[in-house]
Amino acid sequence: MKIPKLRAEILPDGSLKPEKENEWLVGSLEEEKAVYRRLEGMQGLANCLRVSSNGIELDYYRNGSLEDYMRVDDPPVWEQRLHWIMQLVDFVAACHEKRVLWFDIALRNLLLADDWTIRAIDFANSTALPLDTDLATTDWDGYTQKLEVLHVTNVMYSISQWEKFQVNCVYAHExxxxxxxxxxxHLDLGPIITKAWNHHYQTIAELRRAISSQ
Structure with a gap:
């Protein structure tokens, strides 16, 4: 069960003074609930057992995250790694079709199911935009769909190289x-990854077409 970790200062009289961050944490959880409802049933999403006033309850994935697996195991055959890459790209593309910006696209948020497909988690910083939103022109507090291309590409590189790589980039100017x-x-998808890092692809759909035509 995912619930907000609220904090408070204990005052001399024994009462509690809630920290200012609590309001943001509660709001973030409500936004995450909205995202899970929007994406319900989508392939590649961690199975959500229940969304309630108390929090979000997900299936347990005993294989851990792709980051955990990468840390302790040798790289699997390229076909398996490419399959993971395509699953990620397909999932993020589907999120964008549902007008959801994920934000926290990272190895740690890709869990491995029993059949070794990936399951996405952690939408605390995500947003479910109105369904008529034009993502091509949307700037959500400085975050855009093009930045999701960057973070997906970083995971693509990590899976290809079998070494974690990420950058801190929340705004376009970063x-x-x-x-x-x-x-x-030296990578099979090297030319595509380099093009993505050099702003060649504006959308996940463009990136997906490039990989599919490889």
């Missing part, structure tokens, strides 16, 4: 310079 990214020359 996009790293081209020469700060690692080399991709």
């Amino acid at each position: 996009w790293p310079l081209a020469d700060s990214f690692p080399s991709t020359q």
Whole structure:
């Protein structure tokens, strides 16, 4: 069960003074509930058992996250890694079709099911935009669908290289310079990854088409 971790200061009289962050945490949980409701039944989403006033209850995935698996195991065959990449790209593309920006696209938020497919979690910083929203022009407090292309590409590189790689980029102006990214020359999807890092793809759909035509 996911519930907000609320904090408070104990005053001399024994009463509690809630911290200001509590209001944000509660609001974040409500937004996450809205996202799970919007994405209900979508392939690649962690199975949500229940959304209630108390929190969000998900299935337990005993294999842990892809980040955990990468830390302790040798890389599986390329076909398996490519399958994970396509699952991620398909899932994020489906999120965008539902007008959801995920935000926390990372290895730690990709759990491994018993059949070794990935299941996405952690939508605390996500937003479910109105269904008539044009993502091409949407700027959600400085965050856009193009930044999701960057973070998906970072996971693509991590799975391909079998080494965690991520950048802290919340706003468009924080996009790293081209020469700060690692080399991709030795990777099967290297040219596509490099193009994505260099702003070649504006949407996840464009990135997906490039991978599919590889």
